[in-house]
Amino acid sequence: MAYKALYRQWRPRDFEGLVGQEHVSVTLKNAITSGRISHAYLFTGPRGTGKTSTAKVLAKALNCEEGPTATPCNRCRSCELINDGSAMDVYEIDAASNRGIDEIRDLRENVKFSPAQSRYKIYIIDEVHMLTNEAFNALLKTLEEPPAHVVFVLATTEPHRIPATILSRCQRYDFRRVGVRELTDHLAHIARESGITATPEALRLIALQSDGGVRDAVSILDQCSVLGNDGVTEKEVRELLGLVGQEAVYRLCAAVVDGDGAAALAGLEEQMALGKDARQLLIELAGYCRSLMLYRATPNLDSPVLAAYGRDRLEADSRRLTHEQLVRLVELFYEAANNSRWSVDPRITAEMALLTACTPVLAAAPEPAARPDSRPQPPARPQPTAASAASPPKPALHAADSASPLATAIAAKMPATPAAVLTEQDLERAMDELLRKVEQAGKRSVKELLKDATLAGYSGGVATLLFQREMIRERVEKDDIRKWLESLLTQIVGTPIRLHCTTERSRKPVQSASPTAEAEIPEAVLRLQKLFGGKITKIEEEQS
Structure with missing residues (x-):
């Protein structure tokens, strides 16, 4: 039969x-x-x-x-x-x-x-x-x-x-996906009734890889049962499914945490020599970083995702990375895995992802305290009290952002004096840093508004933000958003910034107003000007 x-x-x-x-x-x-x-x-x-x-x-x-x-x-x-x-x-x-x-x-x-x-x-x-x-x-x-x-x-x-x-x-x-525990018990029952010897670790791995599908899980068990004579083991399941393996994932993750790009590339080369798939490698790296993220957030979480790795290992590795770094690593590896599906050479995509992952982790280490700062400092402002004069100058970037090499580079290139003009490359880097800060603050709606906007110019302390649609410009022009964005740009540049929002149709050169003249204009007049448009051509003193 x-x-x-x-x-x-x-x-x-x-x-x-x-x-x-x-x-x-x-x-x-x-x-x-x-x-x-x-x-x-x-x-x-x-x-x-x-x-x-x-x-x-x-x-x-x-x-x-x-x-x-x-x-x-x-x-x-x-x-x-x-x-x-x-x-x-x-x-x-x-x-x-x-x-x-x-x-x-x-x-x-x-x-x-x-x-x-x-x-x-x-x-x-x-x-x-x-x-x-x-x-x-x-x-x-x-x-x-x-x-x-x-x-x-x-x-x-x-x-x-x-x-x-x-x-x-x-x-x-x-119909729902079947849970890992329930599926593992079902596979154990089938193996027992069918005379198949299988280890619990192998059955749990099959349940994890089947993504909640009973038919897929039973088919994998059927295929693994004829692979060897000593029963179904976790090693055989990994070989059959082309999985990378936990030890290789641990080594690559350690190289990323240490910022060792050479070790990461060597680990990738080793897996490629063994015939592993570059996309599968990225998926497993993302999965392990996800487990670290979940363990760091909820160490007592009873989840098969965490049970697949040792608790001691998760405890040790999760301490070496912050939550924000783990989130970025998960996003990076998943995006690379998705891109590798359409890549001519997925290995190149994996190499770029690993090297990119190594860079932020290296930059996350604190800078040496004695490092000199050759950037031009903004002009000193009058201090109101002697106590405040004795306090150290406030840095252009917050301490939480000191780990960002991009922010440091932008601040180094930004002019300290309002009279300076930025290059196109500096404007692009400043816009990227602005979007990053908006995303860090959790303001997704504001990020969507800025999606098609560009920093079109900076002169005399005024930054021009160019929009494609008038409706979006009007929304950003409101005080609640505009003032917040001005504060973020001030953090990036290191000097006070006034934001001017415009569209391509109504774009005109922005004349930088002198601080004295601007101070003489009442706040109510400035609000009316922003509400109805137009420009101030003459200021007359009130006759007594």
Whole structure:
């Protein structure tokens, strides 16, 4: 007899056999028991979570000779025919290959005939989102008012692609990804009943890599069971799936933390020589940094993501990085993994990501205290008291930002005197630093407003912020945002900045007003000028 795949052998035969979908099985059993059977069901969820298997169990429950019953016997002729896939009254249609209006018209013609052998005619339409709009329209009337002997079961992984008119005519059941612990226990049961020797670590790794899909997990176990004669081990699972391995990830992460670019590249070269995939390497690095981030935030979190690594290791590595650094590393590695999918040479993407990751960590170390500062300092201002005069001068950057090499470079190139003019490159770097500070402050709405803006000029203490749309400019011009941005720019430049917002259409050279003249203009007049536009041409003293 031909070998039957393990996932087919262990396909659920009743509602009790469904793994991790109790909310679905309990609801369907209660509906059958109470006789409240719907004419159309929609099963949605990720692949391998039991949508089609549940549809077949539902068909057996409705057509069992002892039913309709919530516990099909799996012994009568109707149940056996459904298990074998040869039941005349259960139609399993693949919408990916039968997606046109002609197939749906044939279905409409056959629906009107009574069942040949069973109590109900069951139509299971898998991947229903693949139907064309014309096919959905043709199915609409039949789905709304089908004959009493017909039950439709629609299954899909992409419910957002199904028209709302179809969704509103079905009872929807959302299938969830199965948890790692529950899936590990299920794999252990299958291995025990099938005579497969597998270590708990191997089963947990299979559950993690299957992403909550039972079919994927059982298929991996089936494949690993024939890899070696000594049972399924964690090492064999990693070799079969092409995983990098924890030790390699630990070494690469240590090189990143130490800022050792040479060691990081050497580790990458070693993994490439072993035939590992560069994208998989980036994904595992991101996953480990994510575990460090979660452990640093909640050390007592009971999660399989943390259980995959040793607590001692997580404790040691998480102490060496701040939360902000871990967040940046996760973003960096995930973005690189995504870019490597479309890269001509993913190895180059991995090298750039590793070297970029090493640089900020190196820069995060404190600077030597005796390092001289050759930057021109801003002119001293009059001090109000002797006590304040004795205090040290305030740095241009906050202490929290001293670890940023970009901010230090910008501050070094920024002019200390209002009369200076910045180059185009300096303006770009200042804008990048401004966006970074806005993002650090958690002001995502403000960052969206500045997304298409550019620093178009700086002269005489006035920075020109150029916008593409007038509506965005008006929003930023409001005092609550503009003054906050001026304070951020002041931190970056190291000298007071006044912000002038404009658009390309109304852009004009900004004349720097003398401090004396600006001080003579009342605040109320300045507000009216910003509200209605225009310019001040003459200032006259009030006649007494």
